[in-house]
Amino acid sequence: MKITTVLFDLDGTLLPMDNDVFTKGYFGLIVKKLAPYGYGKDELVSGIWKATAAMVANNGSCSNCDVFWKAFAGALGERVYDDRAVFDDFYLNEFNQAKACCGSNAAAADIIGTVRRKGLRTALASNPIFPMTAQKARLEWAGIDPDAFELITSYENSSSCKPNPEYYAEIARRLGVSPEKCLMVGNDVYEDTAAEKAGMSVFLLTDNLINRDNKDISGYHNGSFGALKKFLMQA
Numbered sequence: 001m002k003i004t005t006v007l008f009d010l011d012g013t014l015l016p017m018d019n020d021v022f023t024k025g026y027f028g029l030i031v032k033k034l035a036p037y038g039y040g041k042d043e044l045v046s047g048i049w050k051a052t053a054a055m056v057a058n059n060g061s062c063s064n065c066d067v068f069w070k071a072f073a074g075a076l077g078e079r080v081y082d083d084r085a086v087f088d089d090f091y092l093n094e095f096n097q098a099k100a101c102c103g104s105n106a107a108a109a110d111i112i113g114t115v116r117r118k119g120l121r122t123a124l125a126s127n128p129i130f131p132m133t134a135q136k137a138r139l140e141w142a143g144i145d146p147d148a149f150e151l152i153t154s155y156e157n158s159s160s161c162k163p164n165p166e167y168y169a170e171i172a173r174r175l176g177v178s179p180e181k182c183l184m185v186g187n188d189v190y191e192d193t194a195a196e197k198a199g200m201s202v203f204l205l206t207d208n209l210i211n212r213d214n215k216d217i218s219g220y221h222n223g224s225f226g227a228l229k230k231f232l233m234q235a
Contacts, residue, residue: 002181002235003120003181003182003183003201003232003235004120004121004177004181004182005120005121005122005123005172005175005177005181005182005183006115006120006121006122006123006182006183006185006232007122007123007124007125007168007171007182007183007184007185007195007200008112008122008123008124008125008126008149008185008186009125009126009127009184009185009186009187009188009191009192009205010124010126010135010138010139010142011126011127011138012187012188012208012210013108013185013186013187013205013208014108014112014139014142014144015102015103015104015108015138015139015141015142016102016103016104016105016207016208017101017102017103017208018101019210021101022098022101022102024101025097025098025100025101026095026098026101027045027048029090029094029095029097029098030044030048030090030094030095031044031045032094033086033090033094034083034086034087034090037083037086038079039076043075043076044076046075047072047075047076047080048072050071050072050074050075051067051068051069051071051072051075052068052129053071054067054068054070054071055067055068055071055128055129055155055161056129056161056162056164058159058160058161058164059160060159060160060166060170061159062159063155063156063157063158063159064128064129064155064156064158064159064160064161065131065155065156068129068155069081069084088131088133091130091131091133091134091137092133095133095134095137096137096141099141102138102141102142104141104142104143105142105207105225106143107225107226108142108143108144108225109142109143109144110225110229111225111228111229111232112144112148114229114232114233115232116148118232118233120232120235121150121175121177122148122149122150123149123150123151123152123153123171123175124139124146124149124151124152124153125153125167125168125171125184125186125195126138126152126153127153127161127162127191128153128154128155128157128158128161128167129155129161130154130155131154131155131156132152132154132156132157134154135152135153135154136152139152150175151171151174151175153167153171158170162188162191162192162194163190163191163194164194165194165195165197165198166198167194167198168182168184168194168195168197168198168200169198169199172198172199172200178199179195179198179199179200180199180200180201182195182199182200182201183200183201183202183203183232183235184196184200184201184202184203185202185203185205185228186202186203186204186205187204187205187206187207187208187209187210188210189204189209189210189211189212189213189215189217190210190211190212190213190215192204193215193220201221202220202221203220203221203222203223203228203231204217204220204221204222205222205223205224205225205228206222206223206224207224207225
């Protein structure tokens with residue numbers, strides 16, 4: 001079936017990064033931001049990880065945002081709700097300093113241009129564990145206009161996460177497109193190939209490939225940005 005819609009992962013795909021380096025930088029920034037409000041480093045980091053795990057396990061009954069804050073409050077107390085504006089301000093401001101923990105690749109913006117010129121629909125399928133402000137900020141770090149995407153998933157507008165196939169099915173429903181007409185482009189073998197279970201095709205970008213289980217990827221379309229561009233031109 002002809003591909004009409006391309007879903008793109010962000011971290012490690014459109015935005016080159018080492019996940020460990022980015023995570024360390026991100027936590028350093030948010031800990032510094034929240035310290036004046038009485039949040040200790042260990043409790044804050046632990047609370048964020050617990051709330052993130054809760055989002056990954058979300059069964060779709062409510063938004064990832066609601067799941068995050070409920071779990072976060074469960075870990076750190078109801079005071080977190082009073083300080084929510086501080087967290088929101090962090091993603092609008094200090095979070096942008098984490099750009100220094102990421103790389104850049106002009107081929108990322110080029111491939112988005114290729115997709116749009118070909119008349120294909122686009123969605124940013126970045127794991128929705130961050131607020132929309134953070135999703136758009138990281139796109140801008142990559143040199144990509146957020147308006148290039150018909151849909152950007154975030155913790156506010158999603159009720160599941162990778163590697164749950166329902167995450168991908170939800171995107172297809174919101175776009176009103178058959179999953180069989182979608183191509184998921186990502187660099188994480190475990191998380192992004194889950195799109196196949198929802199009926200989508202998968203292209204694994206190998207520039208920053210994450211393959212924790214050393215899975216054989218020969219059964220998937222894969223390669224560099226150059227190979228992806230060639231594949232899309234033929235799709």
